[in-house]
Amino acid sequence: MDTARLHLDPHLSIVGDVGVDLVLGTLDAWPRIGTELLMPRSELRAGGSGANAALAARHIGLNTQLISAVGNDHFGHWLAEQFTGIRCNLEACDRETTISVGLMHACGDRNFFTTHGHLQQLSVQHVLKHLRPTDAPAIALFTAPFLLTELRGRYADLLAEAATRGYRIALDTGWPPEGWTPDVRDEVLTWLPHCDHLLINELEARSIAGTEDLDAALVLIGRELKAGASLVVKVGARGAMGFEAGRRSAHDAEPADIFDTIGAGDAFNAGYLAARLRGGHLAEGLAAGCRTARAILSRFPRKTIRAGEFADCIAA
Template sequence: MREPLFLIGNVNVDLVMGPQEPWPQPGTEVIVPESEFRVGGAAGNTALALDVLGVDYRLIASRGDDMLGRWLAEPFGARAEAWTVAEGATTVSVGIGHPDGERTFFTTTGHLHSFKLSDVLSQLEEAGDGRVALLVGPFVIPALLADYDELIAILRRRGYRVALDTGWPDGGWTAQVRTRVAAWVGHCQHVLVNDIEARGMTGADTVEAAAAIIRPLMPDGASLVIKCGPDGALAWRGNEHVAVPAPKVDVVDTIGAGDTFSAGYFASLVESSDLARAVTNGVTVASLAVSTRPRRYR
């Protein structure tokens, strides 16, 4: 995969604060020791890591028509020039940290709710030529989600190799959502999900059982990667199975860990098709990211 990676999905503003425990009473004010204002969203997190890792990519996204939207685009320079500018405010996600490293999020609707298929196509090259199109954050982009089946079909017709990181659906893994995602998976050369998502999308009790359900849905030669947080990651491709443990680190911030894993995974595939190497690089990059502040990727 030496051609640019096309990254399609959600970029928004993150305000991360905390840690805080217990949850405060309504009407009170709480002073927290730390805050950070940064680029976020699954596509944003992945893109920032790809930048540092030196991977050539195209970022297909949008922003709001406001001060935060201009700030959001600034780190991406020329890559953000083609972004759709939505009327109104930029989406903001406020993450309240807890002492165990977990977060509670409050997210506004904002520009992500108007990002649609025509916006993607206006930024997408006609000829895919076998390049990877990584789709992330579908369930937080409702207008695009409505046409996700068509988006995947268009990518396939144009010659892109589709990669998918589902995220967690609003409303959970209903029977309807499972059926729809299963149809997407049938067109993907790479599926990257975390262990909870894998069990949710299949109803399986274990990661291995979930993989046994997902893999037959995928094309021949496709790769399934299940990210298991502090336990590392598992992957399958054909008859190949890879299990990579994560190093023990002092966790500082878990936001976007799975997104940075994806960046490390695809950064490795730029140089080699070695699945074990790609998964190992994903685990290494994510482990460094969650254990450093300011965040580091290499």
């Protein structure tokens, strides 16, 4: 393994999921089985939490690395072409590419239908080969651990190893397909002591803590994080709140007319982490995350966004 240390400007390395997203909308109600509906809007694009965060980072001009995998098929080759301007290390797996169909509802909510595909084969060896030691200010963002079968069994060790290589650790857990069972909660609790930034939504916070009381959940989770870590909770259209060193901060998002909310939390993650990499404090990170999410989600289709177009979202 190449152990040469990277000497770079502040940068974000993302270890997470990449797949194909087909976004369709909008649905007023679920159709009857056997019928056909015409959707007024659609976009075929790279998706998954890792991909969404990496593309958002490109949109705001952040130096970014993406470590993930693609399938060995047409969609896998197509995916690899979607990340121009991003330093990509994509493991080619001998499986069909993971595909998600996202259905947008008129109420603003959505449903996903996702195949297993190649994500089950992203290997620890591939991640460690490309997550090289660094002396520069750097954050490693880990996303979608529940979908990455090969990584999941060694996840705590992987987070610890990334820290020894010079990275501050950010984690967005996502949602476990098997639900928040007691075993899943215990598993996540082994990850939290490695985190410098935990980036979750309010439902995930309640689920990790095993309580419907959000304030109590935040206290319980905060106790499990390393000293000085930042706990960030995304609360949808309302914005985000954060907790750091016993202090609470919040940022209220500006209202916006948004059709496609897929990837909102991932865009927030990119803006928040970019601000923190540049020395911003917690409140500045929350504001940058909300601005980034609002700017990107307001654009449909997103493939028209240029690299660096939203760099002002993370301006101090």
